Amino acid sequence: MMTKLLRLFFSNPFLFLFILFLIIYAAYDFYIHKSSGTHLVSLQILALITGVIFESRRISNKWTTSVFIGILSFIFIFFLGSFLCSIVDESNCSLEFILNRSLVFWPFIFFVFYVIYSRIFNERNITPKLTEGITLFLSIAMIYWVVDNGLINFDNIISQTLIVIGISFSLFSFFHAFTKTHLSDRNKFILSIWSSIIMMFFAIDNLNSIYENHNATNSDDILQGIYVAVQYFLLGVSSIYMIQNFMMLIGFLPRWKRFFNSKYFEEFRELKDEHIDRYSEEQVSYLDSIFCAVFIGSIFFLNYYYDFVSRQFAIWITFIIFPFIISIYNYLLVRKRF
Incomplete structure (x- = not known):
């Protein structure tokens, strides 16, 4: 031994x-906790x-x-x-x-x-191939976020414009997820940019939610403590992807000595190619798209109606576990066929 x-x-x-x-x-x-209570x-x-x-x-x-x-x-x-x-x-x-x-x-x-x-x-590893299914999920989550926030009733012209733009991109992702339309480089670039924007937006929103619930972290309620801890766990899981998506978006902004000159456009083309390369040409099946829309839509609807957890928590926990669910679904579907 x-x-x-x-x-x-x-x-x-x-x-x-x-x-x-x-x-x-x-x-x-343990010694510090016993002696000072912290x-x-x-x-x-x-x-x-x-x-x-x-x-x-x-x-x-x-x-x-x-x-x-x-x-x-x-x-x-x-x-x-x-x-x-x-x-x-x-x-x-x-x-x-x-x-x-x-x-x-x-x-x-x-x-x-x-x-x-x-x-x-691990830059290559943390830039996984995006698919139509992932973008579909993110678009559904964005629609849920807008509805749950009550932003559809906004009278502000700027907010309404942003919502219209967001819905347009979401419908574009729906169109590709439910059809066999060829994924051209232009379409892959648009879908990749849209996916990065949503993930960064959700990341910032999640950080803001955790900051607002800071007082709850000091609560003696065990269930509340576990709930907040899971939020931080999900934030840790997504932090690597947050950074990557941030880098893939901020690179399009002009900077000092790269203000719309030849160097800027050269880097722009390189970053554009990265977005295109990371988007998979393999198209999701029609059944998978339906399952994703129905399953994810049902979860978000139930959480919207009954308010089980915060929308940030619902989005991130679903984002983490849904790949496992779709894998089980496809496994059972294959077994049923054979």
């Missing part, structure tokens, strides 16, 4: 060291980090990334704390003080490092 453990340790020592660090971190957090970090931050790790693990299919970034981020914050203490020359900057502060700020640095790493090294 001992030989097997040693063999496992030497085959992946970083994983064991990281697990040991997490155990020490949890024990220290935790090093809140449940929401831990849920956010868990969401990032969960999605990155799904992308890379290995845990070494989490281990490496976890160790690197702690070393970084520890030496940064030591450096800052040496500058201010405070008498209370003991090793225990630096270690304590490092443990407190480590989750935040870990999150930032993880997102940056995923953005730089």
Whole structure:
């Protein structure tokens, strides 16, 4: 037994060291909670980090990334704390003080490092092929968001104009999802841009919702705490995709020394090609489109009517679980045929 453990340790020592660090971190957090009644970090931050790790693990299919970034981020914050203490020359900057502060700020640095790493090294992986089905789902979700917000009754001409534009793009995505119309480069570019805009919009709306419910995070209600924690988990899962879509949209804006000159148009064409390349030419089946519209539409209608959860929560949780549901649906459909 001992030989097997040693063999496992030497085959992946970083994983064991990281697990040991997490155990020490949890024990220290338990000690702090017992002595002062508080935790090093809140449940929401831990849920956010868990969401990032969960999605990155799904992308890379290995845990070494989490281990490496976890160790690197702690070393970084520890030496940064030591450096800052040496500058201010405070008498209370003991090793225990630096270690304590490092443990407190480590989750935040870990999150930032993880997102940056995923953005730089997994860029191709976190830019999954968009499909007509994904755009259809996002369009249905956008219509639900508009109706649930009561924006269809707006008298503001600007808001009405934006709604008309949004509905037009949504109908365009519906048209492609329910027909076998050829996906030309122009159409793929339009659908990709529309998908990026919706995802960024939902991301900002979700952040705003979490900020508005900040007081609820301090509630003693267990169910409310779990609900908020799941919101943060979903935010962590989507954070990598948020960054990618943000980069794929902001690149179209002119900048200093790239103000509608040859360099700007060159980058514009490159980014346009990225949008076209990430949109799959494989068209979804008519039955899948119907199932998506009926299933997702029913969930959003029930939540709109009974107000089970917030619209942000309903949209993001459905966005995460629907791919699994459609996979089960297609599996059962194939079994039924044979």
